[in-house]
Amino acid sequence: MKTLLKSILFLLVLSQILLATTDYILDTYIPIANPQAELEDKDGIKLYKVPFYTFYSYSESAIGSVTWEYLVNTPHGNLKNTDINLANIEGLKVEVDYASGNNCTVFIDSKNVVHDYTSNDFEKILDYVKKATQLNLKNAKLNCNIEEKHLAMHDNLPKPLLLQSVVDSTFSDYKLGRSKLHFLYDNVYLLGKSKTKIAYAIEYDTDPADLVRIETFIQDLVNDEIVWKDTYQKDSHTNKVNFSIYWRAKKGLIAQTLQDYKLKPFSKPTLQRGAIHYKNDVLNLKASSKKSWSKDWSSDFLEQSSVFLDSKLEGNKRVDFQKYQFPSHILDRKPIGYIRLDENNQRIAIVVAKVQRGWEGPPHNIHYEFVGANLRIGFK
Known part of the structure; x- marks a missing residue:
């Protein structure tokens, strides 16, 4: 638990750093439990840096979806009837697939969520990270698949009609x-x-x-x-x-x-x-x-x-x-x-x-x- 608190504290510090940057890409850290260690052990939680996009990073490329797949014996069955959209981010579509008894696939569709660089939105993402930590138990592994969509939009600033x-x-x-x-x-x-x-x-x-x-x-x-x-x-x-x-x-x-x-x-x-x-x-x-x-x-x-x-x-x-x-x-x-x-x-x-x-x-x-x-x- 101490390690978990340290991880959350680290994320809060990280948020201030990210908010200070003008970069268009938001990277966040998802704490993932190490399958080889106990949850309470000092090495039990690893911070994995993953691109968690809730907005578009470039005009010519947008993140259409992110798929998280929990493998082995991840016990998500008791969460079937809960609201998986833990951060309550407006526009975020989340679906959970329990087709396999051993696997749980979480599909996150972020194409309708646009980040406007406000601290309130960032806190929502951090809240999602905190609660996602509780779902990643010691036997969970994470595969993160980023789907990119190339969009037809000129980089040039549009010019007004001459009226x-x-x-x-x-x-x-x-x-x-x-x-x-x-x-x-x-x-x-x-x-x-x-x-x-x-x-x-x-x-x-x-x-x-x-x-x-x-x-x-x-x-x-x-x-x-x-x-x-x-x-x-x-x-x-x-x-x-x-x-x-x-x-x-x-x-x-x-x-x-x-x-x-x-x-x-x-x-x-x-x-x-x-x-x-x-x-x-x-x-x-x-x-x-x-x-x-x-x-x-x-x-x-x-x-x-x-x-x-x-x-x-x-x-x-x-x-x-x-x-x-x-x-x-x-x-x-x-x-x-x-x-x-x-x-x-x-x-x-x-x-x-x-x-x-x-x-x-x-x-x-x-x-x-x-x-x-x-x-x-x-x-x-």
């Missing part, structure tokens, strides 16, 4: 008359695509609040539902945060999620403008809206907004309709272009911008949305 000049010309009636600051603009980063889905991140302009807020989405462009979302928000007054730091912390998770949803990264995404050419057809984006005057705010605000797709050959169709509770504080909303998912793909992602009234008037906020549209069917 400001388009917004300035589209909503010129609402812009502030300054040469460098017409609006407060959100930034949009395109991350992945498939024939029916798009992945993107939005970095919100939160001025005057001292915080950085970035949301990452995967959107189904058939029904425009958000099928996956991640939110990153930190106080920028006391923390050094920006998009680069966000990307370094989240790119492994994003790469794995793109792979899960079968999305490929964009190479050089650009906003397309003007007429849309699809096979022998020519299509154009249009919009309509209904506004009402607010006496309290001395402004016209949107009550309804629609986006249409006009086809030279097939007619037209409405691809998006939004109804707002009055006063919506939305001054205007229009499509400003589109994203081609593939040169021959019949579905596009329409980029819609809306002008949200500033709390004290201009400069107003510019927010963005995506609307999926099929270029071939649904016209009247």
Whole structure:
């Protein structure tokens, strides 16, 4: 028992060392009982250094799973009905296989756990190590199999779509008359695509609040539902945060999620403008809206907004309709272009911008949305 306490104390000291490093790889020590010695003997517990990944170490390589296999006569049978996720780490999937009377296989799937370098998370891992020690009795041996997954994700920091000049010309009636600051603009980063889905991140302009807020989405462009979302928000007054730091912390998770949803990264995404050419057809984006005057705010605000797709050959169709509770504080909303998912793909992602009234008037906020549209069917 004294040896066990010494091992735990060593782990606590080790945690402080690891927390001080900026390395992306977290190594931990699992105490394993020596089959040749008694548990209470000074040589009874050995500290084995193993990579216990609960986050992604590199952008191009992620740890998909870790398999622990206890061999010989390891008495785990009495633990069949207990919660094997001893650390209670959110997202950690643990399965136990008692197929053999002599073997117990513990499968740990850590792909949904992302480590954010906080002391609380590290304490959870240490707690797991402490309790794992109690399971490794004197006849236990450990085989640790690390499965690596190579993920398609560029190392380069994504660049935001160039939207400001388009917004300035589209909503010129609402812009502030300054040469460098017409609006407060959100930034949009395109991350992945498939024939029916798009992945993107939005970095919100939160001025005057001292915080950085970035949301990452995967959107189904058939029904425009958000099928996956991640939110990153930190106080920028006391923390050094920006998009680069966000990307370094989240790119492994994003790469794995793109792979899960079968999305490929964009190479050089650009906003397309003007007429849309699809096979022998020519299509154009249009919009309509209904506004009402607010006496309290001395402004016209949107009550309804629609986006249409006009086809030279097939007619037209409405691809998006939004109804707002009055006063919506939305001054205007229009499509400003589109994203081609593939040169021959019949579905596009329409980029819609809306002008949200500033709390004290201009400069107003510019927010963005995506609307999926099929270029071939649904016209009247």
